[in-house]
Amino acid sequence: GAAPAPPRGRRLSGAGGRAMEELATEQEAEESHRQDSVSLLTFILLLTLTILTIWLFKHRRVRFLHETGLAMIYGLIVGVILRYGTPSTSGHDKPFSCSQEDRPFTTLLVNVSGKFFEYTLKGEISPGKIHNVEQNDMLRKVTFDPEVFFNILLPPIIFHAGYSLKKRHFFRNLGSILAYAFLGTAVSCFIIGNLMYGVVKLMKLVGQLSGKFYYTDCLLFGAIISATDPVTVLAIFNELHADVDLYALLFGESVLNDAVAIVLSSSIVAYQPTGENTHAFDAAAFFKSVGVFLGIFSGSFMMGAVTGVVTALISFFFTKLHCFPLLETALFFLMSWSTFLLAEACGFTGVVAVLFCGITQAHYTYNNLSVESRSRTKQLFEVLHFLAENFIFSYMGLALFTFQKHIFSPVFIIGAFVAIFLGRAAHIYPLSFLLNLGRRHKISWNFQHMMMFSGLRGAMAFALAIRDTATYSHQMMFSTTLLIVFFTVWIVGGGTTPMLSWLNIRVGVDPDQDPPPTNDNSERRNRTKQESAWLFRLWYSFDHNYLKPILTHSGPPLTTTLPSWCGLVAHCLTSPQVYDNQEQLREEDSDFILNDGDLTVTYGDTTITANGSSGPHTATTSLDGRRTKSNSEEALERDLGAADHEVTSRGTRLVFPLEDNLMCLSGFTKV
């Protein structure tokens, strides 16, 4: 959870006798504990300051600086103060030159004048750094264990992203989002990796490189920096009610490419060419890496989905939990967190698992929760997400001055900026071109430019970069990542509003309303839909007819969806509430979790137009948009041009997207 990171230091618990030397040790530990508290307090005060300023900004409607940018600035200021304002207390001990066996132990027992003390391994220190590392206790204290970012701060951010996903717009653009996230991130990673390898070679020629920098390091940098995080852009989109499909594309891409980037970086680390020559390309190792990627990704995905389903089942069977929202919320929280741990325990990626867990929870479990628990869980994860995100961004600001192993190389930094620009361009434009070939309604040029522009790097890139800062190459990568995050968050964050108006992207859109229709050939459209979406259609009807009724109290009763000879089984599995609450539930969760009905008729990729709609159909929207009721499967059939034209009402209220609805009707008329 977003969970206060515990003070890293601790009081010594080994005060055996009353000897003076132990008193001294105890006092030292006490001092260390105090400094821990002060360092955490620094972050808390930073966050408090950020919150108060955010309030001021929201109050005054300032949009050129987002809260995350603000948190970074405050972090920077405090970093400068800590760096140059605090006395340098050289508390570091001299190296202890006992020759140990060939490899370091994780725990060490040291015999100090007859008493045994236990030490744990913290990490390697490069010999050149021994004397200038950590002279300042305060600087050391504000440096967190990198795993804190991965294990404590990222999960609530990612879970919240999955849990608050606006499903309708997400699924409507699913194909494009998956393409951007998977193909796009891979392309970006390889392009940046190769460009950076060129830069590194250049640096070696010019003599700017004073350490080792392998090809795999360059690829790792590509993976690290390919995770976009347009939190600022999306916040402004949300505030201005910018185009929902552009929002869905950007949000979906950034959520999924975080997951892809994590797994990609793990796979690159797993790429270990056999033999001595680590520069050469090794096909076996490459395919092993691809296998690792696929294994980790699908494993994490499964893990997240399964925990989500289990939680849904628990909340389904323990219906009386409704009376105890506290228990329900606690259970929900624990199950979601256990996904993370389970995935980590199995060697998968917890963050990815938590993302898919969030999506599954929102899809199934959310329907089974009591009204109070719905708002409780939402609010709980909102607070955790907010605190974690702002903490990471203030830490980033702080790290620019307090991190002690920075290596700023101008050539590498300029190269990196060029590379991320080219990497993003090389995946947005060609992919959009390819997607537009398949999409009925094209991703327009200004949308592509906006997506290009919104390639911010944020918390995930930072967390990936700080994870390993042991070697020269990783330190340089970390410093460069930090600068890229600063630059993109400030420039892109500040430039979003001007960019939106410059690109003529419409704002003030009602998210529940659908994009305006364009004139198109409905037959071609139907054909395209049938060709491209059969897998999704299969999944959708399976989910709607079987999974939803089994796992939640919503959806059609199984007695109607299963064949009649399964009557008894269907009756046993169907919750009695389904019959009663079906209608009610649909009404309730229509805002946060969108109706399935919406999915049915909008599963394909829909047009994204930027310049507003064209005339006659728009007026009809508000009148016709929400009027028809139908069983979703029939709606799907009808939408796909099936023979049955009847519009029956079997209890599932469908929100027909205007466009499809109108187009279908006109299609039928033509036939």
Added chain:
Amino acid sequence: GAAPAPPRGRRLSGAGGRAMEELATEQEAEESHRQDSVSLLTFILLLTLTILTIWLFKHRRVRFLHETGLAMIYGLIVGVILRYGTPSTSGHDKPFSCSQEDRPFTTLLVNVSGKFFEYTLKGEISPGKIHNVEQNDMLRKVTFDPEVFFNILLPPIIFHAGYSLKKRHFFRNLGSILAYAFLGTAVSCFIIGNLMYGVVKLMKLVGQLSGKFYYTDCLLFGAIISATDPVTVLAIFNELHADVDLYALLFGESVLNDAVAIVLSSSIVAYQPTGENTHAFDAAAFFKSVGVFLGIFSGSFMMGAVTGVVTALISFFFTKLHCFPLLETALFFLMSWSTFLLAEACGFTGVVAVLFCGITQAHYTYNNLSVESRSRTKQLFEVLHFLAENFIFSYMGLALFTFQKHIFSPVFIIGAFVAIFLGRAAHIYPLSFLLNLGRRHKISWNFQHMMMFSGLRGAMAFALAIRDTATYSHQMMFSTTLLIVFFTVWIVGGGTTPMLSWLNIRVGVDPDQDPPPTNDNSERRNRTKQESAWLFRLWYSFDHNYLKPILTHSGPPLTTTLPSWCGLVAHCLTSPQVYDNQEQLREEDSDFILNDGDLTVTYGDTTITANGSSGPHTATTSLDGRRTKSNSEEALERDLGAADHEVTSRGTRLVFPLEDNLMCLSGFTKV
């Protein structure tokens, strides 16, 4: 926060080259990280299981076992499995016998074949334990750093206690609660300490003692075990709506004696007799300890109160924060947490500071929050409290089998049980006798018996005991504390319902209704009140007339309470909302935070009667209880027998406690 404790292990970040030995280290670290996840997962699953069983129990109205008792049982079972079911992987390295300087460093640089590795000090290990400690990796992993309990898990529990304090009944019995908490805990601590010193001497005679056990250790044990935690009893009281004053006495005592016990144990640790003979009584050191006690307690109290007031001021001035409940909640959370850190940073006790912070927040800040934030903050801390509490109790169950340094000494354990029984008896009965001399309405015998019976030991005793388990005496104290917690939680928890009926304590009381009146001499009563309560009265009117209007949007406008020549200042300091919202706010928060009005007329100690009321007045209650409106100060005056009999309505709605109301009227009639 209740804050997931982070996995204690970490991946190594020092993988410089690609040498095989480092790969091995990395794999080992990976393995360690995996085990960390598994161990945390164990706890999560334990909590999940507990929640599901609690649900079952609540559903079936099972009262003989409370959730905390249940969490302990599950913990025990898993502890047995971990202990006897997992293979003993002897992963401990041989002691590393380099002679270091005179005292151990907190960090250590070790030169391993040319590379430098950093190690951090974990603690001392007694030489005899080197070979049987930590053979089992899994057992080691489920053993948390004791500081986790103090710094992560206790604060939300204690804060929640302060924040959800039912103020009316608490303040009504304030004098008695303070007496029980301060005098009672001190008496209990010294009696238990001395009795245990006798037991220890006996053990030494019989030859049962194989290590050192000083007098200060005995006193420390007294302090540790004096913190009562009747969470089970109070949960049952809540469910059965048992007598509210008994509830207030037990709850108030347990909350405050936790604080007293923490500070007491710190002071005892600070008791360091000068010279060699640590057994002798040293007056200087004793007074130093008393000074430390007073200093830490008042410092922590101030710290908590000040942060509460600062938060109130922030929420007072940033009124527009109302529009952003997320920001408001986050701010509230951060400020409350910063109290803890600030106190720790200043060398005070964070847990105590957080308690008083919670009380202040509930008194002032709560009034300034938006309606949504009120429920958000309440729910957030409720969840954190619930998770933290159940985590501690499952950990206790687990610790009985997984803690590796248990020393169970039958004589000591039996002695401790006798001592805590005598210690509780020696403070409940004499103190109640003394209090009854001053109280108008006596604490009846069955209430005293119930309080005696409810002396459970819980999370606080455990956290204090596990804090230091380095020496022989501390290990024995820890094991004994664990057994006492088990015994009291199970026996007392199961016996509460029978005990209530056996002692004829009335249940089914409406908490908003006041205890039935008894016939008493009102003049004597008024005199007693005036004598004993002038300090409280002074504070109350100051708080009501000046602090509340300055810090919150409730209370009377300053323009009416300040002298007329302060008109301008008063007008500036008074929030315009005060005039508008006064009435409304009173209505809203009457359930959670009780009206000030209630305090005014019920500040004295009121009768606690056990056997229901006697006739005629009861019927009047519902009719007259809530009818009169009055400015609270006037009400106070009137209640104190002042001349002015008018009942004016100036906007402050008073819920008159029936008894005082009726008695006053009858008193006036007599005069």
